Amino acid sequence: MKITIIGVGLIGGSMALKLKSAGLVSYVFGVDxxxxxxxxxxxxxIIDEISSLENAVSQSELIIIAIPxxxxxxxxxxxxxxxxxxxxxxxxxxxxxxxxxxxKKHPQRNRFVAFHPMWGTExxxxxxxxxxxxxxxxxxxxxxxxxxxxxxxxxxxxxENLDMHLIYMSSEDHDLHTAYISHISHITSYALANTVLEKxxxxxxxxxxxxxxxxxxxxxxxxxxEMWVPIFKQNKENVLDVLNEHISQLRKFKSALEKENYELxxxxxxxxxxxxxxxxx
Amino acid sequence: MKITIIGVGLIGGSMALKLKSAGLVSYVFGVDxxxxxxxxxxxxxIIDEISSLENAVSQSELIIIAIPxxxxxxxxxxxxxxxxxxxxxxxxxxxxxxxxxxxKKHPQRNRFVAFHPMWGTExxxxxxxxxxxxxxxxxxxxxxxxxxxxxxxxxxxxxENLDMHLIYMSSEDHDLHTAYISHISHITSYALANTVLEKxxxxxxxxxxxxxxxxxxxxxxxxxxEMWVPIFKQNKENVLDVLNEHISQLRKFKSALEKENYELxxxxxxxxxxxxxxxxx
Numbered sequence: 001m002k003i004t005i006i007g008v009g010l011i012g013g014s015m016a017l018k019l020k021s022a023g024l025v026s027y028v029f030g031v032d033x034x035x036x037x038x039x040x041x042x043x044x045x046i047i048d049e050i051s052s053l054e055n056a057v058s059q060s061e062l063i064i065i066a067i068p069x070x071x072x073x074x075x076x077x078x079x080x081x082x083x084x085x086x087x088x089x090x091x092x093x094x095x096x097x098x099x100x101x102x103x104k105k106h107p108q109r110n111r112f113v114a115f116h117p118m119w120g121t122e123x124x125x126x127x128x129x130x131x132x133x134x135x136x137x138x139x140x141x142x143x144x145x146x147x148x149x150x151x152x153x154x155x156x157x158x159x160e161n162l163d164m165h166l167i168y169m170s171s172e173d174h175d176l177h178t179a180y181i182s183h184i185s186h187i188t189s190y191a192l193a194n195t196v197l198e199k200x201x202x203x204x205x206x207x208x209x210x211x212x213x214x215x216x217x218x219x220x221x222x223x224x225x226e227m228w229v230p231i232f233k234q235n236k237e238n239v240l241d242v243l244n245e246h247i248s249q250l251r252k253f254k255s256a257l258e259k260e261n262y263e264l265x266x267x268x269x270x271x272x273x274x275x276x277x278x279x280x281x
Numbered sequence: 282m283k284i285t286i287i288g289v290g291l292i293g294g295s296m297a298l299k300l301k302s303a304g305l306v307s308y309v310f311g312v313d314x315x316x317x318x319x320x321x322x323x324x325x326x327i328i329d330e331i332s333s334l335e336n337a338v339s340q341s342e343l344i345i346i347a348i349p350x351x352x353x354x355x356x357x358x359x360x361x362x363x364x365x366x367x368x369x370x371x372x373x374x375x376x377x378x379x380x381x382x383x384x385k386k387h388p389q390r391n392r393f394v395a396f397h398p399m400w401g402t403e404x405x406x407x408x409x410x411x412x413x414x415x416x417x418x419x420x421x422x423x424x425x426x427x428x429x430x431x432x433x434x435x436x437x438x439x440x441e442n443l444d445m446h447l448i449y450m451s452s453e454d455h456d457l458h459t460a461y462i463s464h465i466s467h468i469t470s471y472a473l474a475n476t477v478l479e480k481x482x483x484x485x486x487x488x489x490x491x492x493x494x495x496x497x498x499x500x501x502x503x504x505x506x507e508m509w510v511p512i513f514k515q516n517k518e519n520v521l522d523v524l525n526e527h528i529s530q531l532r533k534f535k536s537a538l539e540k541e542n543y544e545l546x547x548x549x550x551x552x553x554x555x556x557x558x559x560x561x562x
Contacts, residue, residue: 140490180476187534194552229550273502
């Protein structure tokens with residue numbers, strides 16, 4: 001099948017590579033505002049043709065939107081204007097309530113499938129794309145009842161070819177869950193990086209010392225604002241709820257230490273250790 | 282050379298394996314309160330002989346203390362009572378001011394070298410020991426002026442055989458820096474795990490969703506309280522300073538979101554991104 005990738009970066013690029021190597025996709029049109037990314041994606045064999053949006057959509061069975069969530073929300077109605085009853089549109093964004101709300105009255109709403117592959121790195125651009133990125137990971141489809149059965153089937157087939165296992169939920173539930181297991185991790189990493197940069201700006205030693213523990217907790221702080229500001233903006237209420245809870249959890253550690261209540265400190269840590277059983281399930 | 286490892290767990294075990302394979306060490310006495318760990322360490326070839334403390338020390342050129350920092354602080358004076366002018370004692374703990382304070386007036390103070398290899402995982406026990414763990418990482422020696430030149434040389438030779446690069450600093454500086462680049466990371470991971478466990482206790486979905494970003498920020502939350510409560514206790518003042526700063530950094534994100542000040546949010550993220558250049562140096 002011929003497809004269009006809008007946004008030939010980390011996610012769009014990785015999907016194109018994998019879907020081609022799996023044999024599901026024979027030809028990829030690349031659409032992007034960034035001309036360097038388009039040229040790189042062409043050179044890397046991620047896309048077969050650099051194209052305008054209209055030309056690409058008119059020749060594609062499937063259109064994949066893989067750009068920041070605010071831009072995706074803006075462009076989706078225009079794409080639905082261009083597609084017919086045999087074409088499918090999907091996204092790959094980290095927030096869902098906003099994008100589905102923007103098209104809820106669109107006559108072609110049912111050609112869209114809200115999709116979120118649960119994978120990413122702190123890197124961006126087509127050079128970061130990796131074919132096997134998604135293997136074994138979860139992907140979410142939201143509000144499947146609002147998509148046409150054949151469109152849903154196309155996207156389920158994409159997920160299968162990406163070697164992902166599917167989870168179905170509402171957009172609202174998706175945005176709540178991702179606030180907990182993805183968005184808050186980014187905020188804590190950013191804040192941790194800023195904490196260290198603030199206090200240790202005169203010091204070189206600390207960076208020689210940085211252990212693997214530090215690197216792993218602060219890794220996400222390398223992620224770009226172009227992607228993450230729109231996510232926090234679109235998921236503001238959920239992110240604020242989780243952030244408030246997180247600050248209050250940190251205050252428990254602070255209070256236990258200040259009061260030298262080491263029994264409480266141990267209890268807080270033992271409780272946190274339960275994440276082992278759950279993550280390793 | 283014959284050595285004693287007190288605490289045949291992740292750190293002590295990994296050091297023994299590497300020092301044997303590097304050819305520096307020919308025989309290892311293992312001392313531990315945990316008899317299962319001793320038996321496992323013997324089976325795994327980490328130690329050659331299970332021994333009492335007195336017997337082991339009397340036959341060893343080097344004694345390595347690799348137990349939780351509170352226990353290390355307690356046992357060190359007793360070990361110094363047992364050693365002569367040709368033996369060296371080193372530790373591997375994550376806090377330093379407490380342990381050197383405990384022996385500052387000991388007549389054998391100069392047989393001790395305060396050592397901290399900047400490596401660890403969330404796992405523990407001899408089964409987690411890995412020979413190549415330390416390669417390429419930093420190790421710190423504190424207050425070298427208080428150690429005898431030959432003792433210092435022995436420990437520098439150990440670091441070289443572990444394939445680590447050495448950094449020298451005072452105990453006080455060490456404890457401040459590790460608060461920033463290791464201890465706070467653990468607290469944020471614990472608090473993040475508790476945040477998720479608190480709010481999502483009824484939900485299974487979230488754990489299916491858990492992405493690689495979540496796993497990497499929350500990995501350290503698997504670390505045991507037996508090791509970490511004593512570290513937080515001994516480094517209380519520094520950890521509280523950093524924790525306060527971290528909470529205030531998180532409040533900046535909260536305030537930017539609440540006020541929908543997305544320029545500020547972007548600025549906070551761009552600042553955090555600077556960690557990339559520093560970590561990747």
